[in-house]
Amino acid sequence: MICAFLGEYKNPFKHLGKLEHFVTNLAMNSDIHEFYVGNHTDFEVIILCLLRALKAKYGTIQYTVVLTPADIDCTEKNESVIRLKPDLPEGIEKKEYSKDEEEIIIDRRDDWLAENADIIVYSDYLDNGKEDWIEAYAKEHKKECMNLAFDEYFM
Numbered sequence: 001m002i003c004a005f006l007g008e009y010k011n012p013f014k015h016l017g018k019l020e021h022f023v024t025n026l027a028m029n030s031d032i033h034e035f036y037v038g039n040h041t042d043f044e045v046i047i048l049c050l051l052r053a054l055k056a057k058y059g060t061i062q063y064t065v066v067l068t069p070a071d072i073d074c075t076e077k078n079e080s081v082i083r084l085k086p087d088l089p090e091g092i093e094k095k096e097y098s099k100d101e102e103e104i105i106i107d108r109r110d111d112w113l114a115e116n117a118d119i120i121v122y123s124d125y126l127d128n129g130k131e132d133w134i135e136a137y138a139k140e141h142k143k144e145c146m147n148l149a150f151d152e153y154f155m
Helices: 012-028 042-058 099-116 130-140
Strands: 002-007 034-037 063-067 080-083 119-123 144-147
Touching: 002 042, 002 099, 012 042, 034 042, 042 063, 063 099, 099 130, 119 130, 130 144
Parallel strands: 002 034, 002 119, 034 063, 063 080, 119 144
Antiparallel strands: none
């Protein structure tokens, strides 16, 4: 099974110990064989750092960093990376994106993560409607979905 992490978390550093326990438990005590994670939000970067630490400690953890054209590539040598292509007319390459374009690109990345994972773990404190889409998508496609922002585990 593949598990994807996405979203934002209000002050993720406050819950670092709980996030570490949660990710470790998923990695060591479930049928998940690979994790997908972005590196755009603090939440995603923390999850990526936790996965790196688990891989260094146990060696059996597999993860892939999913980057958009708007992301700064902070991957380490020998990390598995998927670079999503922007939906731009052929022959046009951009190095910088407006805030609106960046949001669209990140939404498309989140769509890709949801489509390609069996389990979706997300956190969204922004009340921007994204959690409704994720929950509906997961239900329609019979995928397991966990919202860490509202789960009693993190309250």
